[in-house]
Amino acid sequence: MPAPNPLSALLAPSSVAIFGASNDPTRISGRSLRYFREAGFRGGLYPINPTRDTVQGVIAYPDIASVPGPVECAVIAVPANLAVEAMEACVQKGVKAVVMFTAGFAEIGPEGRAMQTRITQIAKDGGIRLCGPNCLGLFNMRIGHTPTFSSFLEEGPTPAGPLGMVTQSGAFGTHLLALTARRGIAVGVWLSTGNEADVAVADGISFMADDPDTVAIACYVEAIKDGARFAEAVARARRNGKPVICMKVGGSAVGHAAAASHTASLAGNDAIYDAALRQLGVERAKTPEDLVEIAYACTRGRLPRSRRLAVVTMSGGAGVLMADAAEEEGLELTPLADESQKAVLSWVPFAAPRNPVDVTAQALNDPSILDKSFDLLLGKEKFPAMVGFFTTWASSPQMAEPLYQAVSGAVSRHPDAYFALSAIAQPDMQRRYEAAGIGVYEDPWRAVEAIAAAVRCAERLHTPPLSVPPLPRDLPPLPKGRIAEYEAKRILAAAGIPVLDEILATSAGEAAAAASGLGEEHLVLKIVSPDIAHKTEMGGVMLDVPAGEVGEAYERLVARVQARAMNATIDGVLISPMLKGGTEMILGVQNDPVFGPVVMLGLGGIFVEVLRDVTFRIAPFGCEEAQRMIAELRGAAILQGARGQPPADLDALAEALSNLSLFAAAKRAEFTSIDINPLLVRAKGEGAAALDALILTPE
């Protein structure tokens, strides 16, 4: 027996008490009880109501202590000022999970925040998992468990379908439930998290990852509080073969502010969220429609096995459009073999036989053309996925049935194939297709987009997660405050970031000796001073100094800096080789409040400054993830040898990135930010070198 999921008391309890349950089934305090009864919950169900013997026909108890036998889960909808008392009673009774609808906590200001902290502490000390407060609750239709007042259940219990859904906002969650239902997707388990005093979106994902009847998980997120917990939940879903689709809002300035004022959560940087979701293998949906359509595509009973797509149409125009969509989405319309093209032409002389395959309106006269075409594409040509455009045929009296027979027949003969239909069908016909595992899309572009999302989800599930090297151990503690170039580079060098051979000279004589020791023709001299943040602006850098002139240059450099920064302590001058060529990159790490250390990579110069061409990854990660990061840069071609440059040493860059991420992860508690600007990447085989670096740590 595996250990039960930590949320099973909340989402799959054997007994439920409802505080303040009303006899009026239309009131908020009466709705949940009604939903339980309508959904046929078989566990213990205990309305708590001191004024009635029964509530809606169910035996009521004056308080939770009076309930005979154990109560696993409790619903609290009492006003905020009574919530503490109710929570304490739950602890006394040994309740394991509480759903708290009550509003008036952290979302209303400091006073509410203090109250929320108090009930959260009571729950924690009492071993209770708390959902909410300020939430709309949840349902698990697999057992008829409905601790919610969402109006979604007003029309009766919803089928216990294959989709799991977690939404931070209950009101918007209700809207998403309505949209999915209209699209013909049944949500079996839904959780809204409200203020997330304890239970967060991640916990819901984790429960649904374990739920054997959930095949895909859709979420709506305004802010993730704990990135690591979220990552763990997503990894669990992946291990269990379930795609996670996520809409994360609050990316705009106004949206960010609005999100911060809503359900008391702080939204982070959207670019980092975007990178993190990609890295974790989450399919990010941009709009509610996208979320619903991707969820639809991922709950058809199978997922496409590769990016090859066959397109069959009865209209050339739709074929063109779907070819455009496929290219944009990265699907491959590989052309049919010559022999297969000849076969198509033998059935339909004016067909387009290549792919898209346009069988023309000829199939109206001879529906067997459809059977033959589908078998050719899914059988002989072994396409893992196919989309057919048949416009209103699916609803025409003449063609609706023959089309259904052809499509469902093909799917039953080729059960691994992923078949999507772009057509306009009446609701009952639409349901028949769906029951056969075939998604129906009115818009052919949308059909291709949905297939592509399903392909991406399948690819993530079938690709093992990239390995992450072990974190470095036994690193000495970082100094406090501002760690400037010389020291920062030594620290990073010890962590595997390449730096140049360089020597700190404290006199002209040492400088000259260092120059000849390094054996380079030209050198760079840089002032080393804890008091000078911007070396170049203070005249503290000399480039391209011939080896023989380094002693004299030392004197000039020190004099120049002293003239400009009279009180600066000067620790010496750093002598290093003058490199020519190569590409300057900017590497950085910031300690994100949600995801912890996040590594940034950008190309130097205009790419970062004008185009904001940067990419992020959560630390730690290995070289393969670093290579993906590099490839994401719009200016990546520069590194691959555009404009006659030699290809850059991408392996060295990837290794530096990975090592930086390992160092940052190991030292996450000790620093605020790390900058390597620039890291010079030289030609393939010549490595890379951090030319300057800065580490900031808390004082």
Place this chain on the structure above:
Amino acid sequence: MPAPNPLSALLAPSSVAIFGASNDPTRISGRSLRYFREAGFRGGLYPINPTRDTVQGVIAYPDIASVPGPVECAVIAVPANLAVEAMEACVQKGVKAVVMFTAGFAEIGPEGRAMQTRITQIAKDGGIRLCGPNCLGLFNMRIGHTPTFSSFLEEGPTPAGPLGMVTQSGAFGTHLLALTARRGIAVGVWLSTGNEADVAVADGISFMADDPDTVAIACYVEAIKDGARFAEAVARARRNGKPVICMKVGGSAVGHAAAASHTASLAGNDAIYDAALRQLGVERAKTPEDLVEIAYACTRGRLPRSRRLAVVTMSGGAGVLMADAAEEEGLELTPLADESQKAVLSWVPFAAPRNPVDVTAQALNDPSILDKSFDLLLGKEKFPAMVGFFTTWASSPQMAEPLYQAVSGAVSRHPDAYFALSAIAQPDMQRRYEAAGIGVYEDPWRAVEAIAAAVRCAERLHTPPLSVPPLPRDLPPLPKGRIAEYEAKRILAAAGIPVLDEILATSAGEAAAAASGLGEEHLVLKIVSPDIAHKTEMGGVMLDVPAGEVGEAYERLVARVQARAMNATIDGVLISPMLKGGTEMILGVQNDPVFGPVVMLGLGGIFVEVLRDVTFRIAPFGCEEAQRMIAELRGAAILQGARGQPPADLDALAEALSNLSLFAAAKRAEFTSIDINPLLVRAKGEGAAALDALILTPE
């Protein structure tokens, strides 16, 4: 009386003959007649059928010559081999327009193409406008004119609504008609153009621009054959206050190939299409859903007057999401005045009062909160557009009617306001909102997108088209073949493209004299030879030569080139000032088969070569359009003074672009391509200069 539109015989005739009309109303040759009867066409209707006295109850004629009185429009559905004869009979009868369903013409190969040319010529000589062949026909429900066999009319005549639709593909057009109908938009006039032997999408737009009952025009295009005709039609629609929304497919490689094989049309470069549509003021829709939703947003009886948007919700989550969408779409959620925010809080203590305005579920208890909020936003705060998110309230027994009263009341009190609702409504309630001019969207993101599209359409209609300066006249004819640097720059200089003072020297003495004549300290020397295409590669360029050394440099340069290109004719050496600083741009013109001369602009170096950061405009255009073009470059910040550079002389660049476009338009018949690479743009006030140029003309 304005002149009738050239397509009125086709789209609004007073009499119609149908060749080969069948008595079987389900057959292709019988359908159109049935549709005419069902739609109540009041004009003359003449089935042509040699075997029957009546067809479907209508008196038939053995041939068109036998029809008493004139026939303005004829429908030809006879097999291809009989089409010539039918067309000739139409000419004899004085028919003015023919709709030809018949397939088997240019789309099937050379033989069909020849046949198509023949019938097109017969039509042209006979004064007949030809729609098709290989088309599904058209309808104009305003008069019950239905020369089509599209299955869209199988469910009976469609209402004569406000949307006009032109689709190159009839099958896909039928699908779009079905999608718009399902969305509650009635298409009053529809035209499919098939092979476009004569009548093209542009002609349909032009007719609908003149049709008083059409308020917006949607089109589906695979290829535009005549860019000028298309531009003229769109301009006509704009003058008449009608937005044009266009989906252009075939942008991908496979899609392009598929489009080329379909309805015998050649698709052009998608980047040029994209630029052209933008320049012409067409709203480009990417997907069928987008096309339908934008058409829906543009047929609500009004358009929004500016980009300011008020968002009202009952869910914080939806507010966040709509704020994100608004930012992405360039709409402005300006915050409410303090006083207004206080008013909102006085009605709903826990409201978010800023914008998005979250009135919370409180309005469930007190719907007057909605009235007050709407009046505040549309009245006192004068928002031109508002979107309200009210999820399932629009379909809840308790709230559906109060919400409708509040929303429709606000719209009737503020008739100029554009109000969109994001909600889930039952079909009858949805229709009631629509009748009140309110669009209803299930997805709040989609609602904001649709409003933004309506705003863009309104902006285009309210902004007069940019003026275009007159084309230069009396330019000398261009020489034939390859016009190299020296001559190309002189030609372009005469057209107003700035070039440097430069002197062609044919001896060392002339070179030295030229150098001192130019009065510059450093000069550039470039070989002038009709036989050398790549000067730099042949050692034909010397940069930064001190003025005193120019004579000697001349000798070295000529000797060097002669050594490498022994048989090259050398016309001399061009002596020009050596400029430092500035930004190198690439300007080009290509003669596009669809749009004629198209001007390209890119930033030199990595921007063009790595990032493909280029932008296009159809010639000719003025400086304001040129400024927009510059602003579209992703690297535009470089010119505006990023990275500590002085801001560049954008006015000089814009003038050069505009002058190049005027020159190209004037000389469109005489050149193949023009390249100015680079054009150096100097600091603001210092102008620009073409440093090299090449013009290719047909030999």
